[in-house]
Amino acid sequence: MPIQIVRADITKMKVDAIVNAANETLLGGGGVDGAIHNAAGPRLLEECRKLGGCRTGEAKITKGYKLPCRYVIHTVGPVWQGGGHGERELLESCYKSSLMLAVKYRCKTVAFPLISSGVYGYPKDRALRVAIDTISAFLLDIDEMTVYVVIFDKASYTIGEKLFSDIKSYIDDRYADEHYDASSVRMRQYEVMRDGRFNVENINAKRDKKADTQSFADPMPTMAAQSVPLAKPLSLDEAVKQLDESFSEMLLRKIDERGMTDAQCYKKANIDRKLFSKIRSDKHYRPSKTTAIAFAIALELPLDETRDMLMKAGYALSHSSKFDIIIEYFIERGNYNIFEINEALFAFDQSLLGA
Ligand code: ADP
Numbered sequence: 001m002p003i004q005i006v007r008a009d010i011t012k013m014k015v016d017a018i019v020n021a022a023n024e025t026l027l028g029g030g031g032v033d034g035a036i037h038n039a040a041g042p043r044l045l046e047e048c049r050k051l052g053g054c055r056t057g058e059a060k061i062t063k064g065y066k067l068p069c070r071y072v073i074h075t076v077g078p079v080w081q082g083g084g085h086g087e088r089e090l091l092e093s094c095y096k097s098s099l100m101l102a103v104k105y106r107c108k109t110v111a112f113p114l115i116s117s118g119v120y121g122y123p124k125d126r127a128l129r130v131a132i133d134t135i136s137a138f139l140l141d142i143d144e145m146t147v148y149v150v151i152f153d154k155a156s157y158t159i160g161e162k163l164f165s166d167i168k169s170y171i172d173d174r175y176a177d178e179h180y181d182a183s184s185v186r187m188r189q190y191e192v193m194r195d196g197r198f199n200v201e202n203i204n205a206k207r208d209k210k211a212d213t214q215s216f217a218d219p220m221p222t223m224a225a226q227s228v229p230l231a232k233p234l235s236l237d238e239a240v241k242q243l244d245e246s247f248s249e250m251l252l253r254k255i256d257e258r259g260m261t262d263a264q265c266y267k268k269a270n271i272d273r274k275l276f277s278k279i280r281s282d283k284h285y286r287p288s289k290t291t292a293i294a295f296a297i298a299l300e301l302p303l304d305e306t307r308d309m310l311m312k313a314g315y316a317l318s319h320s321s322k323f324d325i326i327i328e329y330f331i332e333r334g335n336y337n338i339f340e341i342n343e344a345l346f347a348f349d350q351s352l353l354g355a
Contacts, residue, residue: 058097069111164348
């Protein structure tokens with residue numbers, strides 16, 4: 001997955017380069033800077049002394065010494081002064097300059113801390129947004145690089161933010177709906193039995209109406225539905241002829257219909273090129289659920305088509321799963337920004353979209 005949000009200690013990450021949130025002297029400090037120097041040993045400071053400092057928004061590179069990474073890219077983030085002093089531009093420039101150095105040194109894997117979000121005071125949710133937006137824009141032109149955004153102290157930035165509290169109430173509402181649905185189904189079963197209305201049109205009408213609003217994973221099949229006579233079963237031959245298009249076929253068809261290129265689609269889905277090639281060349285490839293949803297998001301499919309696409313890969317969306325409800329939340333609002341969705345999934349401890 002080209003961008004991954006992870007919770008980790010950056011000094012432990014086995015990547016080609018980690019990025020240090022340094023200060024202009026490059027002579028070490030507290031926070032992540034201190035942790036990196038401690039883990040790398042004194043030779044890192046020796047090399048830093050020779051660099052002559054670094055301006056805010058720029059980046060310089062050293063070796064990684066005792067760290068498990070090959071390089072440390074040192075960048076200096078802006079101090080937050082309320083947002084009206086070019087902080088965002090400077091922070092963007094930190095990510096861009098660091099990534100340009102990473103490309104120059106042929107790094108395929110790079111890990112960033114949330115620059116400026118510690119003692120420099122940049123609000124963590126905004127710092128994360130700048131990180132994700134800038135890195136994802138940069139990766140549009142670069143293939144085969146994975147960038148980790150490392151969150152150290154998750155609790156401090158999550159649920160307080162408005163987006164996350166909206167999502168939280170949305171989840172709570174859906175859970176309530178699910179509960180309500182189950183009892184209303186029971187009520188309808190009771191009514192049907194009481195009135196003796198075992199009548200197919202009636203039942204089908206109710207079922208169709210409900211299908212618009214309900215997930216596939218309805219855990220409560222109604223007695224009424226069970227009593228509907230089954231259609232004549234298909235012969236094996238007929239069934240094979242009626243096999244639907246596969247996930248891969250549907251994906252490629254939708255990419256064409258949308259007038260997208262393959263690369264536009266897999267980049268928007270936060271999927272790497274190799275995985276996409278596998279799916280493209282194997283008609284029967286069965287992706288993971290997060291990959292399948294990532295493509296539905298990249299294609300900006302509405303909810304019903306998202307469900308179709310998931311079904312091709314053997315999955316459904318359910319109101320009993322927080323993950324699924326969060327996906328629905330974004331699709332219903334027409335927000336197909338996979339990175340924003342991943343931030344929300346991360347905040348709620350769910351798997352992220354992508355490979
Ligand atoms: P700045 O001066 O740029 O604000 P800080 O080091 O104070 O830099 O904090 C930057 C971010 O790095 C903060 O979000 C902090 O929680 C995080 N951080 C601190 N230590 C680590 C670590 N070992 N690994 C990853 N992130 C860390």
